[in-house]
Amino acid sequence: MYKAVLLLLAATGFLCYSASLTSATHGNQSDYQALLSAERAFAAFTGKHGIKAGFTRYLAEEALVVVKGRYQLGKPIYEKMPEQATLLSWWPVYADLSASGDFGYTTGPFEVRPQAATDTPVGFGHFTSVWRKTSTGEWKVVADVGITHGAPVHEAASAPSVPAGIVKKPVAVVDSALSRKQLLVAEASMAQVAGTESLQAAYNRVLATTEEVRLYRTGSMPHIGLAAAAFANTQTERATYTTVRAVVAPSGDLGFTYGYSHYNQKSGPFLRIWKRGAKLSWQLVHEVVDLR
Numbered sequence: 001m002y003k004a005v006l007l008l009l010a011a012t013g014f015l016c017y018s019a020s021l022t023s024a025t026h027g028n029q030s031d032y033q034a035l036l037s038a039e040r041a042f043a044a045f046t047g048k049h050g051i052k053a054g055f056t057r058y059l060a061e062e063a064l065v066v067v068k069g070r071y072q073l074g075k076p077i078y079e080k081m082p083e084q085a086t087l088l089s090w091w092p093v094y095a096d097l098s099a100s101g102d103f104g105y106t107t108g109p110f111e112v113r114p115q116a117a118t119d120t121p122v123g124f125g126h127f128t129s130v131w132r133k134t135s136t137g138e139w140k141v142v143a144d145v146g147i148t149h150g151a152p153v154h155e156a157a158s159a160p161s162v163p164a165g166i167v168k169k170p171v172a173v174v175d176s177a178l179s180r181k182q183l184l185v186a187e188a189s190m191a192q193v194a195g196t197e198s199l200q201a202a203y204n205r206v207l208a209t210t211e212e213v214r215l216y217r218t219g220s221m222p223h224i225g226l227a228a229a230a231f232a233n234t235q236t237e238r239a240t241y242t243t244v245r246a247v248v249a250p251s252g253d254l255g256f257t258y259g260y261s262h263y264n265q266k267s268g269p270f271l272r273i274w275k276r277g278a279k280l281s282w283q284l285v286h287e288v289v290d291l292r
Contacts, residue, residue, distance in 0.1 A: 031102070032097045032104075034133075034139065035139060036092060042141070043090050047089060050084065055144075058140065059140065060132065060140035061075060063142050065143075065144050066145055085114070085115045087114070088111075090110035093108040094108065096212070098251045098253055099249075100249055103132050103251075103254055105254075107126065107214065110127050111123065112124070125147050125148040126222055128143075128273075130142050130247075143247075145288050147216045147217060147288060147290055148219070149218070149221055152221055176252060180247070183274055184243070184246045186206065188243065190241075193205060194240075195241070198236050198237060198238055199236070199239050200233055200235045202239075203235065203284070207229065209229070213225060215232065215286075215289075218289070218292070239262065241260070242259045245257070253276040254276075255273075255282075257274065263291070268289065272287045
């Protein structure tokens with residue numbers, strides 16, 4: 001039963017613990033707090049009612065998870081999942097929000113215990129959840145992926161505190177189809193350089209130079225900020241990527257791509273979160289690669 005849960009853990013997240021949270025906020029403050037509240041409510045509900053009930057409740061109909069190395073619709077999987085005693089707990093340590101205030105992502109550690117909160121954890125990892133706000137104002141998860149690793153030393157709150165000023169919601173209408181096309185071009189360009197030159201060269205062109213950048217790899221603790229840049233600089237091998245789709249916020253400033261990767265004689269899914277830079281170019285700010 002525990003192994004069956006672990007098949008989902010690399011694509012799922014996480015019960016609510018108090019933790020220091022940092023963020024680069026770009027939307028309305030109340031929207032940002034609502035996103036965090038949704039993540040914490042998701043964790044608390046799952047801790048109380050179980051994995052099946054929690055994910056069935058908070059996943060959107062189109063939500064993607066990874067099972068056995070492939071992207072699948074998550075809600076039907078959890079609806080058919082048998083009830084389990086396994087306790088899945090998690091907490092967000094970082095979140096970001098689009099300028100439109102209705103699209104964002106959260107990330108942080110998760111732990112797995114056989115039955116009760118007092119049990120010793122038997123599994124560890126980091127989750128990444130992408131959220132959207134529905135027309136009724138409810139936040140739903142649209143993509144939920146993650147990595148597993150050994151027992152961690154919990155990451156410190158090294159990113160800057162939430163700034164006092166919040167960028168206002170945009171008034172101008174954004175061509176979301178054009179934004180999505182431009183994001184796919186950025187993704188294709190990264191894949192082309194990674195395949196013909198090296199991952200190092202590809203990262204040099206697209207990786208944002210901020211303390212919030214995160215690169216996640218199965219089997220390792222997250223590489224964050226300067227550590228992410230240092231890790232990227234060691235990736236001298238070539239890599240092959242097959243992109244499935246790009247999804248962009250209505251404001252056109254935040255989006256994600258997902259698909260499949262192959263390098264180091266291993267294959268697995270990837271998910272990348274991108275943001276518009278100062279010159280309106282797409283920059284990579286968060287990446288999850290689950291190679292097996």
